[in-house]
Amino acid sequence: MAAITLENLTKTYAGGVTAVSGVDLDIADGEFVVLVGPSGCGKSTLLRMIAGLETVSAGAVRIGAREVNRLEPAERDIAMVFQNYALYPHITVRQNLSYGLRNRRIPKDEIARRVGEAARMLEIGPYLDRKPRALSGGQRQRVAMGRAIVREPAAFLFDEPLSNLDAKLRVSMRGEIRALQKRLGTTSVYVTHDQLEAMTLADRLVVLRGGRIEQVGTPLDVYRNPVSTFVAEFIGAPAMNLLPAQIAQERLRLPCGAAVAVPSCLLPRAEGPVTLGLRAEDLRLASPEDAAFHADLSHVEELGSQRLAHLRLSGHSLVAAFDKGVALSDRLALAFAPEAVHLFDARTGLRLGAP
Numbered sequence: 001m002a003a004i005t006l007e008n009l010t011k012t013y014a015g016g017v018t019a020v021s022g023v024d025l026d027i028a029d030g031e032f033v034v035l036v037g038p039s040g041c042g043k044s045t046l047l048r049m050i051a052g053l054e055t056v057s058a059g060a061v062r063i064g065a066r067e068v069n070r071l072e073p074a075e076r077d078i079a080m081v082f083q084n085y086a087l088y089p090h091i092t093v094r095q096n097l098s099y100g101l102r103n104r105r106i107p108k109d110e111i112a113r114r115v116g117e118a119a120r121m122l123e124i125g126p127y128l129d130r131k132p133r134a135l136s137g138g139q140r141q142r143v144a145m146g147r148a149i150v151r152e153p154a155a156f157l158f159d160e161p162l163s164n165l166d167a168k169l170r171v172s173m174r175g176e177i178r179a180l181q182k183r184l185g186t187t188s189v190y191v192t193h194d195q196l197e198a199m200t201l202a203d204r205l206v207v208l209r210g211g212r213i214e215q216v217g218t219p220l221d222v223y224r225n226p227v228s229t230f231v232a233e234f235i236g237a238p239a240m241n242l243l244p245a246q247i248a249q250e251r252l253r254l255p256c257g258a259a260v261a262v263p264s265c266l267l268p269r270a271e272g273p274v275t276l277g278l279r280a281e282d283l284r285l286a287s288p289e290d291a292a293f294h295a296d297l298s299h300v301e302e303l304g305s306q307r308l309a310h311l312r313l314s315g316h317s318l319v320a321a322f323d324k325g326v327a328l329s330d331r332l333a334l335a336f337a338p339e340a341v342h343l344f345d346a347r348t349g350l351r352l353g354a355p
């Protein structure tokens with residue numbers, strides 16, 4: 001096991017596209033770090049540079065005490081789990097698991113011990129003598145995990161390993177990967193574009209945007225204190241509501257003209273336009289007297305445990321989350337606690353005020 005350090009890591013492809021730019025990141029020994037961001041933000045490129053599948057244009061990758069920039073993937077002591085499983089189709093599951101170990105001349109009884117242990121952990125014992133094509137997608141992904149585990153590597157690198165599975169299986173495999181990683185204590189870097197997967201797996205999230213780190217933090221910290229409108233909209237479902245607003249005389253003026261008090265620590269130095277962020281669950285139904293504003297109901301999404309109200313406020317859309325069974329009229333009186341307010345610079349999108 002080992003820590004992983006990225007220093008000013010940069011990748012410019014031959015065509016001139018800079019996919020990753022000046023990334024600095026310290027991943028602690030045993031930590032589970034998830035790289036998350038929209039398509040094209042550079043997360044796969046970053047992971048592939050750690051793996052050695054992509055060359056580094058500038059900067060350094062360290063695994064443990066070693067700089068590994070010039071080492072082949074096989075020399076880096078890492079194991080990778082891919083989306084498409086990458087199993088050998090013509091040999092059995094047992095042979096797939098032991099293949100890499102045999103190549104490294106590990107003694108037979110040691111191979112048998114590791115394969116047996118991984119098969120037990122992943123409950124794939126009954127399939128050891130089948131070929132991959134005789135397995136379901138979930139079982140194949142378990143074999144791919146098993147192949148990583150038997151290597152006993154310094155780190156696991158996961159590239160969207162669950163995206164080919166159906167929604168229910170994804171949730172259960174997510175739990176299994178998390179539990180397995182905790183049990184083994186192996187440093188892990190996991191790439192996904194699915195913010196929910198990122199939130200539930202990570203010790204720390206790394207949100208990437210345009211090849212740069214936008215924010216690093218625990219899932220809850222990133223959810224509660226997004227550094228920008230980009231992170232606010234990307235992390236959390238439904239996405240944070242963002243509305244244009246004005247600061248005037250230490251009050252926040254909403255698009256409908258209503259004015260509300262805001263904690264002074266949040267207020268920007270100058271008066272003027274800001275972007276107001278409000279999480280759907282921070283909006284509550286209010287009596288007409290203590291409503292901050294009124295909004296028109298356009299439709300309701302029933303999620304079983306929750307009702308999501310899609311609303312219109314002076315030409316802007318927003319979503320409010322309510323408990324199941326709450327009665328909703330066509331026009332809702334709504335309020336929010338002053339502490340629930342997130343304010344962002346209207347021009348740069350960066351967070352204003354203390355987190």
Ligand SMILES: Nc1ncnc2c1ncn2[C@@H]1O[C@H](COP(=O)(O)OP(=O)(O)OP(=O)(O)O)[C@@H](O)[C@H]1O
Pocket residue numbers: 013014015017018019037038039040041042043044045046193
């Ligand atoms: N081999 C390549 N040659 C040139 N440009 C590339 C190459 N691979 C990736 N890119 C570009 O680099 C940028 C980052 O790509 P990358 O695959 O790392 O993003 P990603 O965040 O993993 O996206 P996705 O979620 O869609 O896989 C994109 O603009 C992509 O078009």
